[in-house]
Amino acid sequence: MSTTAPSDFARLRRLHERGAYDAATIHAVLDAATHCHVGHVIDGRPVVIPTLHWREGDTVYWHGSAASRMLRNNAGGGEVCLTATLIDGYVLARSGFHHSVNYRSVMCFGTARLVEATEEKTAALKGFVDRLFPGRWDTLRPPTAQELKATAVLAMPIREAAAKMRSGPPGDDPEDLTWPAWAGVLPLHIAPGAPQPDAHVTGGLLPPATPG
Numbered sequence: 001m002s003t004t005a006p007s008d009f010a011r012l013r014r015l016h017e018r019g020a021y022d023a024a025t026i027h028a029v030l031d032a033a034t035h036c037h038v039g040h041v042i043d044g045r046p047v048v049i050p051t052l053h054w055r056e057g058d059t060v061y062w063h064g065s066a067a068s069r070m071l072r073n074n075a076g077g078g079e080v081c082l083t084a085t086l087i088d089g090y091v092l093a094r095s096g097f098h099h100s101v102n103y104r105s106v107m108c109f110g111t112a113r114l115v116e117a118t119e120e121k122t123a124a125l126k127g128f129v130d131r132l133f134p135g136r137w138d139t140l141r142p143p144t145a146q147e148l149k150a151t152a153v154l155a156m157p158i159r160e161a162a163a164k165m166r167s168g169p170p171g172d173d174p175e176d177l178t179w180p181a182w183a184g185v186l187p188l189h190i191a192p193g194a195p196q197p198d199a200h201v202t203g204g205l206l207p208p209a210t211p212g
């Protein structure tokens with residue numbers, strides 16, 4: 001990932017003070033996000049697909065069926081924009097204009113390659129499962145050759161990326177601060193519920209620790 005200033009293409013323009021380009025910030029947002037959207041062009045038309053992702057160093061991964069149009073297209077070397085977003089809260093102001101949202105988002109640009117070697121693919125998939133549930137991969141039935149063949153894994157070294165974040169209270173105009181409307185932040189977050197074991201779980205088997 002480039003440590004230099006962002007290119008003109010990736011540089012934030014609107015509210016650029018909310019932006020960051022350093023690896024630590026980009027990685028933190030990618031790691032905290034439950035999912036991403038992969039944007040690419042197919043037959044001259046933009047397509048944006050929601051999917052799960054994970055990261056190792058400066059490489060971001062996603063996976064799917066080997067027959068997936070998205071994965072076949074991504075493996076073709078075309079430009080990809082992978083965006084991940086967390087919504088941290090609705091921001092309610094005293095005017096409609098100043099309503100906002102607290103968020104952390106990243107946009108990563110690059111080209112992807114298909115992970116083909118069995119060992120590398122298996123390690124990548126282990127990273128995917130263990131990112132969500134640390135240590136779970138080693139408790140699972142190992143993948144079969146057929147399962148690995150049916151699964152495509154894409155790896156995209158992050159060529160450049162931008163993060164944009166907002167936090168804090170609304171930014172009302174000073175003359176509005178006495179306006180009689182409630183204002184503040186309504187926090188939002190995704191949280192796991194109570195585990196629901198399926199009908200085949202036997203005594204003594206515990207659910208994994210829930211991701212934070």
Ligand SMILES: Cc1cc2nc3c(=O)[nH]c(=O)nc-3n(C[C@H](O)[C@H](O)[C@H](O)COP(=O)(O)OP(=O)(O)OC[C@H]3O[C@@H](n4cnc5c(N)ncnc54)[C@H](O)[C@@H]3O)c2cc1C
Pocket residue numbers: 009010011012013014085086087101103104105106107161162163164
């Ligand atoms: C949950 C959420 C809600 C939002 N709601 C609105 C809204 O209602 N209206 C609105 O105008 N904007 C909203 N934004 C901000 C929006 O994502 C854009 O940043 C903004 O619209 C500027 O767009 P632009 O076309 O001018 O970007 P450009 O100036 O074309 O972007 C240039 C470059 O800046 C970087 N960049 C831009 N936006 C982001 C981003 N969000 N995250 C990371 N990198 C970025 C990319 O590298 C991009 O290539 C929202 C963002 C989030 C995460």
